[in-house]
Amino acid sequence: xxxxxxxxxxxxxxxxxxxxxxxxxxxxxxxxxxxxxxxxxxxxxxxxxxxxxxxxxxxxxxxxxxxxxxxxxxxxxxxxxxxxxxxxxxxxxxxxxxxxxxxxxxxxxxxxxxxxxxxxxxxxxxxxxxxxxxxxxxxxxxxxxxxxxxxxxxxxxxxxxxxxxxxxxxxxxxxxxxxxxxxxxxxxxxxxxxxxxxxxxxxxxxxxxxxxxxxxxxxxxxxxxxxxxxxxxxxxxxxxxxxxxxxxxxxxxxxxxxxxxxxxxxxxxxxxxxxxxxxxxxxxxxxxxxxxxxxxxxxxxxxxxxxxxxxxxxxxxxxxxxxxxxxxxxxxxxxxxxxxxxxxxxxxxxxxxxxxxxxxxxxxxxxxxxxxxxxxxxxxxxxxxxxxxxxxxxxxxxxxxxxxxxxxxxxxxxxxxxxxxxxxxxxxxxxxxxxx
Ligand code: UDX
Numbered sequence: 144x145x146x147x148x149x150x151x152x153x154x155x156x157x158x159x160x161x162x163x164x165x166x167x168x169x170x171x172x173x174x175x176x177x178x179x180x181x182x183x184x185x186x187x188x189x190x191x192x193x194x195x196x197x198x199x200x201x202x203x204x205x206x207x208x209x210x211x212x213x214x215x216x217x218x219x220x221x222x223x224x225x226x227x228x229x230x231x232x233x234x235x236x237x238x239x240x241x242x243x244x245x246x247x248x249x250x251x252x253x254x255x256x257x258x259x260x261x262x263x264x265x266x267x268x269x270x271x272x273x274x275x276x277x278x279x280x281x282x283x284x285x286x287x288x289x290x291x292x293x294x295x296x297x298x299x300x301x302x303x304x305x306x307x308x309x310x311x312x313x314x315x316x317x318x319x320x321x322x323x324x325x326x327x328x329x330x331x332x333x334x335x336x337x338x339x340x341x342x343x344x345x346x347x348x349x350x351x352x353x354x355x356x357x358x359x360x361x362x363x364x365x366x367x368x369x370x371x372x373x374x375x376x377x378x379x380x381x382x383x384x385x386x387x388x389x390x391x392x393x394x395x396x397x398x399x400x401x402x403x404x405x406x407x408x409x410x411x412x413x414x415x416x417x418x419x420x421x422x423x424x425x426x427x428x429x430x431x432x433x434x435x436x437x438x439x440x441x442x443x444x445x446x447x448x449x450x451x452x453x454x455x456x457x458x459x460x461x462x463x464x465x466x467x468x469x470x471x472x473x474x475x476x477x478x479x480x481x482x483x484x485x486x487x488x489x490x491x492x493x494x495x496x497x498x499x500x501x502x503x504x505x506x507x508x509x510x511x512x513x514x515x516x517x518x519x520x521x522x523x524x525x526x527x528x529x530x531x532x533x534x535x536x537x538x539x540x541x542x543x544x545x546x547x548x549x550x551x552x553x554x555x556x557x558x559x560x561x562x563x564x565x566x567x568x569x570x571x572x573x574x575x576x577x578x579x
Contacts, residue, residue: 144221145170147223149227157294157300160197167206169207179210222321224262229265236414256283258321264291266349269345289312289344310339313341349408353409359396376396398475399439401437409426440552456521457523458524461527462501462529464529474497491510521545530557551563560572
């Protein structure tokens with residue numbers, strides 16, 4: 144099939160590349176000329192495991208191309224994906240201006256039937272708004288489909304190639320048929336393609352992310368309580384996770400959820416409920432708890448250093464909001480840095496992929512090193528904010544040589560408590576016994 148993807152951000156680029164991989168001819172359109180040129184020259188603009196291989200292969204075989212020219216991009220496309228940003232507006236509601244703007248531009252160019260697919264996370268009713276934009280500008284028949292993405296950063300290619308499910312929101316049989324044909328190769332294992340109306344599809348995405356954010360937040364609160372009552376969150380996690388109704392996944396406590404989706408989507412769903420005069424109380428609690436959770440490590444540090452962090456120097460392992468990505472959007476590490484610097488401390492950080500983005504954002508507010516052990520030099524303590532694999536089994540002997548004190552505040556529960564006792568560390572993790 145011939146496909147156009149508008150927007151080559153994280154979702155658009157993964158979508159376009161993975162759609163090309165099954166033999167479709169995909170043209171990606173973006174207004175950022177410099178980025179388009181780089182992609183034309185074969186440079187992948189983001190770090191996402193597995194993407195580069197598919198990207199280069201499909202470019203080489205002529206199935207994946209890039210342009211800034213919208214008219215050229217959509218001319219032959221049977222299906223046009225919109226993968227555009229929906230940032231929170233001033234009031235927390237999703238800002239639809241990119242999507243509605245693109246819809247208007249496309250509506251002025253279409254000359255024959257096309258399916259317009261909305262991949263972005265958008266409030267209920269957006270498909271209707273997009274349809275209305277087309278109605279206002281063209282008589283050409285088009286169908287607007289809601290097809291939310293459930294890709295996790297770091298495993299996005301795998302998630303796209305083998306999705307747990309594909310949700311397609313449209314009541315048009317013609318669009319259903321085309322979408323079903325397009326996704327066929329991705330669900331051969333038997334995972335479902337779920338057809339539903341546009342509004343249910345739009346809400347499904349928000350409900351999924353908000354449910355997962357709630358699940359994590361619940362575990363974060365259980366972890367906080369564990370510390371107070373002397374229970375071990377790992378034991379509790381396994382205890383409840385073995386119940387199939389609860390499930391083992393997404394029960395890891397930490398320093399709050401971050402990233403480009405959960406914070407924005409929980410906020411947008413709560414806002415959307417408010418606008419519909421529904422007080423979605425649980426989501427408000429989730430946001431409030433998560434806000435506090437982002438700086439639990441700092442609270443622990445303040446307690447340890449009796450409220451005085453002035454002149455202290457900390458090593459920080461991990462900046463990205465999660466491992467296997469260079470994405471630092473809403474990364475808890477950034478909130479920790481802010482608080483530490485506010486309290487007069489200094490920080491040296493190491494992250495395998497996220498440092499360039501943090502440098503761009505906060506510059507020399509902290510210092511950066513290219514080696515995880517170098518970060519420990521003269522540090523009063525090590526703080527861990529992201530569970531990268533390279534942090535899971537470090538060379539403890541080497542660490543001892545450079546750390547001023549054997550003190551670790553771990554926001555991701557990477558180390559075995561027994562091991563830390565043996566090694567003689569002060570080890571403060573989340574929801575587990577304090578080793579001191
Ligand atoms: C999420 C959804 O999983 C995905 O389906 C959707 O399309 C986009 O949003 P992503 O943002 O890539 O994906 O990250 P995810 O792996 O879901 O983690 C989100 C946040 O939750 C991270 O900050 C992570 O550290 C945190 N988390 C996750 C926990 O604190 N504990 C867990 O057990 C799992």
